[in-house]
Amino acid sequence: MQLTNVREHNLGTVLNTLATSDSPLSRAGLAQATGLTKPTVSRLVDELLSAGFLLEHAPTRSAGAAGGRPSTPVSIAEASVVGLGASVSADHVAVNMIDLRRHVIASAETPLTRAPTPRDAVVLIADLAAQLLAETPHTRVSGICVSVPGRLTPDGRRIRSAPNLGWDDAPLAELLESAPGLEALDVSIENDARLVAETELVNRRGEGFVLVYGESGIGGAVVVDGDIQRGANGWAGEIGHLCLDVDGPQCRCGRRGCLEAYASYWAIAQQSMQAGSGYISEFFAALEGAEREAAIERIGSSLGLALAQVLNIVDLPTVVLGGYFRHLAADVAPLINAQLDRHALAAEAGDVRIETTTAAARPSLAGAALRAIQPVFDAPAEWIRRFGG
Ligand SMILES: [Zn+2]
Structure with missing residues (x-):
């Protein structure tokens, strides 16, 4: 690495260590956490302090170091x-x-x-x-x-x-x-x-999974060993337009029988008596009775069939459901599993884990x-x- 790159890298390391720390850290604590020398850490901290990125707290004397010099913990300056x-x-x-x-x-x-x-x-x-x-x-x-x-x-x-x-x-x-x-x-x-897959990787570092995200449409991502697959054109993992039936219902993309034509918000809303206005999540939360059962059946079986095709290709152990699928997960998971048992090679190796996104709303x-x-x-x-x- 060139010297400027080393400095960038070390500044980034100090900044990231402080960003992920629950409490302020002293320069000595930062040196220990980063593996950098104390003089290097002091220089980097001074630089970040003068830029206003960090905040210095009141000096503290550590309990073990009687008579030692007090240390001045630093933390990330809020909203700087x-x-x-x-x-x-x-x-x-x-x-x-x-x-x-x-x-x-x-x-x-x-x-x-x-x-x-x-x-x-x-x-x-x-x-x-x-x-x-x-x-x-x-x-x-x-x-x-x-x-x-x-x-x-x-x-x-x-x-x-x-x-x-x-x-x-x-x-x-x-x-x-x-x-x-x-x-x-x-x-x-x-x-x-x-972006949902990237957010998910904060809590699933290094993992492999297929993400299915239900929002305006149905998006997806294939994540192998913590890497989100991009593909030649950037749309690897676009599960929404996987064809389930060449003679199936018309999709908004112009093709027929796509997963979206069965399990998307607009496809379900078309079949529903309930007005499809307002928040998408609220629409699904408000579904009840026979209408809810029909929606669950339609989503679970079509999503399961689509996932069986995907898992046969990518052989990953986990499916992560996000967006409105997250809220329906408990009800659709058995239907997805039934389709996987029928159509996925993965069934031979045992259960595919059906999980939900760990991140909060949006x-x-x-x-x-x-x-x-x-x-x-x-x-x-x-x-x-x-x-x-
Ligand atoms: Zn389509």
Whole structure:
């Protein structure tokens, strides 16, 4: 490594150690936790302190070191630097803000009764971001990452297709970069299911699983040994348009018999007497009686059949259900297992584990915010320079 890279790497290590620590750490404690020498740690801490990334606490004298010099613990300064996450869905646009501790410090959202156009989504995101930033006036922003239920172009700048938003070749990055208040920020966009998988990996480091995420549509990700498979075009794991029946119902993507045409929110809402407006999660929570039973049957058996095909190819031990599937997991799991027993080779090796996402509500939004703050951990010196420190 070159010297500048070593410094970046070490600053990132100190920052990350403090971000994941439950309590403030002394320079000696940081040296022990990071394996760096005490003089190196002291120099790095001074640099991060003068940039305002860290906060110094009152000196303490450790119990064991009678007569020793007091140590001055440091911690991440709350809200000194933040990343913005945003999510666009058929039922809402949301923005949240996380700081270097990776804590969500503010969030706001606008519920929608129909999917926004790309332009409307950008206006709503810019408004919500401005609202959050006005509440946190002294913070510095590393960037914004926007989660979208759609497929991106390989350069990550446009949405090639988001059928459940009605978007086709939308220049989202360009629109975001020219939105008032967002012009100065680093902008990125990402598929929602991929961001859910990234959020999930915080608690499933190194694991292998198939993620299925039910939201505006049905997204997915294939994760092997902690690596989210991207594929040649970036949509590996897109389980929603796996064909279950060539003569099946019409899908919004233009094909027939896709998983989405059976188990997506819009497919279930079409079959329901209940109005499909408001939050998607609330729609499923409100289903009851025969209607709920029919929805569970339709989702469990189609999802199980789709997962059997996927598991036969990728041979992974765990299925992780997210979005509205998470709330239905207890009821759909037996139906999924029945399909796996019938159609999956995995059944020969024993049970496939059906689990739910560990992250809280809106995991794609959480993943977007994590994405937005990560560059500061990757290159702290660069950000200290950019923030004019
Ligand atoms: Zn389809």
